Every structure is written in structure tokens, then in C-alpha cells.
Amino acid sequence: MKKIHLIYPILLLLSESSIAIENNAAIPIVQKYHAQNNGFGDFSGNLTMTLRNSAQEESKRMLRIRTVEVPGEGDKSMIVFDKPSDVRGTALLTHSHKTDNNDQWLYLPSLKRVKRISTSNQSGPFLGSEFAFEDLSSEEMEKYNYKFLTEENCGDSVCYTYEQHPINKNSGYTRQIVTMDKFKMRPVSVQYYDRKDALLKTLTYSNYQLYLDKYWRSHQMDMVNHQTEKSTTLLWEDVVYQAGLEERAFSKQGLKRIR
Numbered sequence: 529m530k531k532i533h534l535i536y537p538i539l540l541l542l543s544e545s546s547i548a549i550e551n552n553a554a555i556p557i558v559q560k561y562h563a564q565n566n567g568f569g570d571f572s573g574n575l576t577m578t579l580r581n582s583a584q585e586e587s588k589r590m591l592r593i594r595t596v597e598v599p600g601e602g603d604k605s606m607i608v609f610d611k612p613s614d615v616r617g618t619a620l621l622t623h624s625h626k627t628d629n630n631d632q633w634l635y636l637p638s639l640k641r642v643k644r645i646s647t648s649n650q651s652g653p654f655l656g657s658e659f660a661f662e663d664l665s666s667e668e669m670e671k672y673n674y675k676f677l678t679e680e681n682c683g684d685s686v687c688y689t690y691e692q693h694p695i696n697k698n699s700g701y702t703r704q705i706v707t708m709d710k711f712k713m714r715p716v717s718v719q720y721y722d723r724k725d726a727l728l729k730t731l732t733y734s735n736y737q738l739y740l741d742k743y744w745r746s747h748q749m750d751m752v753n754h755q756t757e758k759s760t761t762l763l764w765e766d767v768v769y770q771a772g773l774e775e776r777a778f779s780k781q782g783l784k785r786i787r
Contacts, residue, residue, distance in 0.1 A: 554674035554690035570773035604778035651700025
């Protein structure tokens with residue numbers, strides 16, 4: 529899901545029956561997924577982030593996310609922490625790009641300064657969660673190479689499975705295996721493989737809801753780290769599409785004015 533919304537022109541909308549089972553068959557699948565998520569304008573929502581350590585002890589954080597679509601580029605998004613008090617006011621600003629490296633800035637209220645996240649550090653964990661900084665930017669199609677794997681039954685539906693290989697040499701992943709619902713064109717899960725090509729994490733999407741008769745939103749996202757046995761759950765609430773957000777609000781200067 530579009531970390532989850534993507535901007536990509538409609539090159540071709542093929543019927544599923546016309547997709548051949550071959551290595552490059554992932555391309556029209558990904559094109560269709562991106563096209564289906566195009567044109568949302570902006571959205572906002574509130575999140576409860578639950579962190580679990582290897583002993584399954586939990587801690588919770590409350591945060592807000594705002595995203596605006598930028599025609600011809602990647603999305604701009606801002607994540608702001610409200611609770612607990614020790615992280616209140618911490619904010620992450622992301623400017624995603626179709627081909628260039630993403631730009632990210634972190635505002636730390638304790639230091640009262642904005643810190644740029646270097647490209648080499650975007651594979652690091654986001655504030656102790658199992659989500660990396662790079663997981664929190666919109667996933668542009670041009671930043672991956674693709675390989676089709678399978679088409680098979682999954683629960684009550686049929687799913688495509690394909691690999692996507694990050695082009696960015698600074699990515700923390702060698703590849704990701706995506707399982708996509710064939711009929712609703714929404715992701716079911718993503719497996720992340722580390723730089724040694726060992727399975728690192730699995731992200732599972734559930735509790736989907738439909739907005740504006742077009743956009744599917746997973747209201748629960750579970751990221752499990754298989755190497756550390758830690759996990760992070762994101763629960764969405766109060767999701768609003770086309771709320772009238774303005775692109776100019778997503779700036780470095782705006783980070784310090786976050787409340």
C-alpha cells in the first residue's frame with residue numbers, strides 16, 4: 529500500500545487474463561496498482577503506534593500523518609508525535625522523488641532544531657520502531673526493478689507475488705517480495721530482505737476500508753522483525769481524503785511551527 533499512495537501515469541490498464549506468467553509480467557501489475565492510487569490529492573489520519581520488544585512488552589505512541597500529492601513528483605508527508613510527552617512535537621518531513629533520492633528532515637523539540645536525514649541513514653529505524661525511515665516515504669515505481677514470481681490462491685482471493693529490487697545502493701534492502709490481491713489490487717504483505725539477502729521483516733496489511741469509492745486504506749499494519757523478534761503495529765483512525773491540505777505547509781520551516 530502506498531506508504532502508501534503513488535503518482536504514476538496510466539500507461540496501460542490490462543485485464544488480469546492478459547498478463548503473462550513471465551519475469552517482466554510484474555510491470556503491468558505494478559502500473560495498474562499505481563494508476564489505481566493516483567489522483568487522491570491529499571489525506572490525513574491519526575495513528576496509534578505500538579512497539580513490542582522481544583519479550584512482547586508494549587509501549588504506545590500517538591501520532592498524526594498528513595500527505596499531499598505533488599503532480600510529476602513523489603508525495604510530501606509529515607508525521608508528528610503527540611504522545612508520550614518525551615517524544616511530543618517530534619516530526620518527520622519527507623519529500624519523495626520519482627528517481628532522485630528522497631529528502632527527509634527530523635525535528636527534535638528537545639534540541640529545537642531540524643536535522644536532515646542523510647541518504648545513507650534512511651535505512652535506520654524510525655524512533656525505535658521496526659519501520660525504517662525509507663519505509664515511510666511514498667514508494668515510487670521508478671525506484672525498483674521487478675520480477676514476477678507467482679499467481680496463486682490466497683484466502684478467499686487470488687494473489688500475485690513479485691519481487692522488487694531497490695535501485696538505490698543505500699537502501700537497507702536487497703529485495704522485497706510483495707503479495708498483491710489480484711482483484712482489488714491492494715497489498716497483502718511485503719517481505720523485506722537485508723543487505724545479506726536474509727529475511728529481515730514482514731509487513732502485513734489488514735482491516736481495509738474503501739474511501740471515495742476508489743482508494744483502499746489498510747487500517748492495521750503489522751511489521752515483524754524476524755531477526756530481533758520485535759514488532760510494531762500501526763492502527764489508523766480518523767482518515768480523511770481530500771481535506772484541502774496545501775503543499776506549502778510541507779516545508780522545513782513548517783517543522784518548527786508544528787503543534
